[in-house]
Amino acid sequence: MNMKIFQTMKNYKLNYLPKDILAGIIIAAVSIPISMGYAEVSGLPPVYGLYGSVLPILFFAMFTTSPQFIFGVDAAPAAIIGAAAAGLGLQAQSPEAMAFIPMTAFFAGVWLMIFFLLKAGKMVDYISTPVMGGFISGIAVTIILMQIPKILGGSSGTGELPELIVSIIEAASHINPVSVVLGICSLAVIVVARKLAPKFPMVIVVMAAGVLLTIFCHIDQYGVKLLSAVEPGLPHFQCLQFRSVDLSQAAGRGLMVAVVIMAETLLSENNFAFRNGYKIRDNQEILACAVGNIASAVVGCCPVNGSISRTSMNDQYGGRTQMVSIVAGFTMVLLLLFGTGFIGYLPVPVLTAIVISALMKVVEFDLAERLFRVSRNEFYIFMAAFFGVLLLGTIYGVIIGIILSFIAVVLKATNPPRAFLGVIPGREGFYDCSKNRYAHEIEHVIIYRFSESLFFANVKTFQEDIENSIKEDTKVVIVDAGAMTSIDITAADRLEMMCDRFEKQGIHFYMTEHMASVNEQMRQLGIGHLIEKGNVRRTITAALHDSGYMEPYVLNGYTVHKNGHMLNIPAETENTLEEFTWAFGDETVDQIEKRVHQVLESIHSMPEWEEIAEQGIESSLKYWHGIGAIDEDEFLRRMEIHMDELPEKLADQDHRRIILGLLEKRRHHIREQIGREHPEVLERLQRRREKLEQRLEKQNPEGARRLRQWERELRWKKEENETI
Incomplete structure (x- = not known):
């Protein structure tokens, strides 16, 4: 609590003094009729108005932070x-x-x-x-x-x-x-x-x-x-x-x-x-x-x-x-x-x-x-406060104005700026189709921007806009929620119902671009499972990739070609684990581990492991697709640490050795692919691997110890076979 006195006179300059003295004398002169008149209005003798212009004004000056306000x-x-x-x-x-x-x-x-x-x-x-x-x-x-x-x-x-x-x-x-x-x-x-x-x-x-x-x-x-x-x-x-x-x-x-x-x-x-x-x-x-x-x-x-x-x-x-x-x-x-x-x-x-x-x-x-x-709305608020003071007095004027201000805020929030987005050929990003004549919607895809927090008063508008835009051939609905800073329980329940309805209709539904704090609210409101199911993605591009739409997009009869070829470098354009951090916050590590367990539990035969070595783990991940190459490398390393959780028929030493070899083969393939197509990313991959080893050592020291032992045994076996 700052209780310094005469704060407005800190570092006072002498060249202020002439104007301050002149203004002070004028204020005293003007205060004579004002203070005497209002003292009389209050029911006191007029002279008490002058008495009230000495100590009160000095004590106010002592504690105020306003350099010019007069009491x-x-x-x-x-x-x-x-x-x-x-x-x-x-x-x-x-x-x-x-x-x-x-x-x-x-x-x-x-x-x-x-x-x-x-x-x-x-x-x-x-x-x-x-x-x-x-x-x-x-x-x-x-x-x-x-x-x-x-x-x-x-x-x-x-x-x-x-x-x-x-x-x-x-x-x-x-x-x-x-x-x-x-x-x-x-x-x-x-x-x-x-x-x-x-x-x-x-x-x-x-x-x-x-x-x-x-x-x-x-x-x-x-x-x-x-x-x-x-x-x-x-x-x-x-x-x-x-x-x-x-x-x-x-x-x-x-x-x-x-x-x-x-x-x-x-x-x-x-x-x-x-x-x-x-x-x-x-x-x-x-x-x-x-x-x-x-x-x-x-x-x-x-x-x-x-x-x-x-x-x-x-x-x-x-x-x-x-x-x-x-x-x-x-x-x-x-x-x-x-x-x-x-x-x-x-x-x-x-x-x-x-x-x-x-x-x-x-x-x-x-x-x-x-x-x-x-x-006009703010003009009416001004006039309401003005006439409220004139007709009802000071306090009622303030109350009327504040109430009208809140009503105006609610009315504005119930009818926020919103638009349907498309792509302009040759440009990055997504654009309002109603304001850009060269913007085209992606075929079978609805991208809807809602520029307001979602709550009980506007969720019906949100829902109706989306549902009225759906056509028979619609396959994907993506919400650009970049301006959405919060949701309430009414909106959370409505989002859950919309997801369920679209899922039954075979339509992929995504919320994207919003701040990570909204994901925390979703978990608190009981719809965190939508994040786990992949209905929440960090970017519009990630949602499109997840639902199978890659550049160049097909637009209402117009195909976008980007520099004459398709960009397909997930190592740079996407980072799924960063998206996990955005989506799950403090629960990120637990959620990654959960996906690793899901993959391990879903694979029951050697051919499936051989398929991972050839094609990667993309098809084995449930809901969260579009994984980048560097992030796949981390998933594979985490899978290696959990080798002791293999199904019983694959848990013997020979199978474990073969599976570790397949996973290392895939990681080697990722390194070669990045080095060949994007050598500038190779150093980043190496740094990520070093940091990952340090994290895994802290997160699962026993698993890391067992993995090192299995890797030594694998090398010994390999050296023994080469010797023979």
Whole structure:
């Protein structure tokens, strides 16, 4: 567990300092109206919003891994707690409310600490870009709508979209023209300056202009609201009221707030991290939020959260590290000690315009437009998350978006890309026949590519595609499962039934090209016998060879000739024992030995052994055919080790000597054939033989000892016959 503090300030460079200081001062200035307003929304006196902009922001900066995210009193937690307090009958700013609200912040911190210990930060991995974009845009638009009544001359709106519309209509019925003009002009100046001179701190200029208007033009006399005056002084540490508060209510509301804080902060932080090219540690961010909320509780404030508007402002003015938060925190300290008189001169419409200008950058309607053009399903997910936040609130917006994301994943998995493959004359590989006009299907063969993991929701599509493609003359069905990373029990049962049905129809069925882990799943799901029977091959070529189809393939009236002749060098094109390793994993050696025993048990006469010496063991292997020359050499050597397992009538010394001689004759023939046709492979054969002897010595030391003894006896007998 990495508990280093101030991680974003590691290797801090002095040239960062000017922009960090400027951004910090701007953040502190912007936090004044935001934090005071949301403190009031939560049911606390406005000054507590300033108190919540000191310790919480500093503690968050201490533990966060995000170099630019800003913490503080924010909309969603304040609105939830304000509604909860009102629902419990607690009057705003009453002693009961001022005891209950810090307790919810404390329990929110405790729940977040539990989420940190449970490593709940992984939840953000399950949230797609459309969900994240819709969620962030929904929050930004919600906060903008909350601010509009303040531009019109009223108080901040609360609740979701229906309540916000009512608030705007009510404010419009008592509109203050001077307030509207002041707010719109401030917003226009900031937006234009952002385009013409994005690095110029126009926000501070606008704020200073608002103060000057109040001092010299007395705009408050025209009904323009000013921020409430604040008594100077730092926040005091408070004892939490465990005895006078309903702990079950405080813990319950704290849990709800903790979930909202975790979801909103992680989504927002990841959004900024992605846009600016850095990484954060999600779980560490939960810890930072937990510590920040506990710090908020001890100064009597409401739950605190990551702020999109202030982070956007930080991003705009080039803040590089959490030095911005430290500067903002200490600027707020100086303000509380020496500058509270200044606060009373700040016009609310001007500060509201500053907040709205920051939020306008956060709304991702450009992403919505892009999604509408390239993926309607993801566009609908974006809009569902967006309207979910607007209509139902933060947490429901996230839930709706995540549910829709999973539905989209399932729908995509049930209709994956798939194709029937063929061969293009003169080229290697297999090609989608529907997209390559020169690709031809191999005669009597169906090669079907299924580009998705196989599970209950798509196995019917898989089965129907294959069964609908089968013709009367179909002899082989091969599945290219290269994109198949997993199968479930429903798919496993269906594969088993398909294999049985095709076997009765005289059709060879194969699964090929998939990862070895799928074979392990097949064994765990009880269909490992399909691997043993040879229905699972490593490559499409291996499956074709196994079913008797060799190059050049016959294609719907077109015969492929490769360089004018047929390639038939199994020593290089195939490696059956490597395929055994791919198919059987840790059971490879046992499965090879099993095949050796099967061959030994199937041969009962000397003519059969003489046939092996002439033709090889290909015909004696059950299911796994197409064995390469080098691999046949290993099979023969393993058979020699098991000579003591010959049938009784062949187990005497004379027969054993003859059989060993026949096997050595075959191995000598393999060496000569490889040396003649592919001399470059000869060295590989020798290395394989040396490694095999070492493996056999470890795997079966007693069998290896007996074999050496029999070989000595065979040499002695041969030398004796030559002497005579």
